[in-house]
Amino acid sequence: MTIPQAPEHIVVARTNIVSRIADAAKIADRKPDDVTLVAISKKQPDDRIEAMLATGQRVFGENRVQEAKARWAERRVTYPDLELRLVGPLQTNKADDAVALFDVIETLDREKLARHLARSMEKLGRRPRLYVQVNTGEEEQKAGIKPSQTADFVARCCDQYGLEIEGLMCIPPVGEPASLHFALLRNLAEQAGVSKLSMGMSADFELAVRLGATSVRVGSALFGERPAPA
Numbered sequence: 001m002t003i004p005q006a007p008e009h010i011v012v013a014r015t016n017i018v019s020r021i022a023d024a025a026k027i028a029d030r031k032p033d034d035v036t037l038v039a040i041s042k043k044q045p046d047d048r049i050e051a052m053l054a055t056g057q058r059v060f061g062e063n064r065v066q067e068a069k070a071r072w073a074e075r076r077v078t079y080p081d082l083e084l085r086l087v088g089p090l091q092t093n094k095a096d097d098a099v100a101l102f103d104v105i106e107t108l109d110r111e112k113l114a115r116h117l118a119r120s121m122e123k124l125g126r127r128p129r130l131y132v133q134v135n136t137g138e139e140e141q142k143a144g145i146k147p148s149q150t151a152d153f154v155a156r157c158c159d160q161y162g163l164e165i166e167g168l169m170c171i172p173p174v175g176e177p178a179s180l181h182f183a184l185l186r187n188l189a190e191q192a193g194v195s196k197l198s199m200g201m202s203a204d205f206e207l208a209v210r211l212g213a214t215s216v217r218v219g220s221a222l223f224g225e226r227p228a229p230a
């Protein structure tokens, strides 16, 4: 078998993002290795995903369970060192599928879901790492725990459902300075006693790294724009 070559533009894009993460980490007196690049592959065509795999990238994020399953179930076998993260909303009736497929679920955002995830983990004997999604902008239409309830919710996940929470995740409101939301998430993590912060996307990942992100979720800046739905 010949080793697939990544198209030049994907190699260049990834090298660029990796070095910008490293620079931002250094500015903040942090180690580049303490920041994980999560390549958000939702809606991206197959050839770009293959190209990204060929660069050595192994951590990927998806926002829909079914789409992720179709795309990654077989590749999991080919690439045993993959790490798959769910970064989109999870319905309780998909909890089993999500627990079976993902290594990290970043969108635990309500008690009912905590209960279903605990049940699925028990049933399947698999324990993905978990992040609580915080609605830092307290936006009506957005999922997530309210900032004021975050520490209590993290404690409840542990005490009530035996779930270990690894970190917090946020998606700042469009049109507001992201820095305020990143700083808030960091404070909330400290209060809640969790150490990981999933924050920062294509437009603001360097800022997020400077403010303490331990993983950044980068899609379009890595793969190119997502194709419009047909």
Ligand SMILES: *Cc1c(COP(=O)(O)O)cnc(C)c1O
Pocket (backbone or CB within 6 Å): 040, 042, 063, 087, 088, 171, 201, 202, 203, 217, 218, 219, 220, 221
């Ligand atoms: C799509 C998505 C991203 C990546 O967005 P880009 O702007 O393309 O980097 C990050 N996080 C979440 C939760 C997403 O849904």
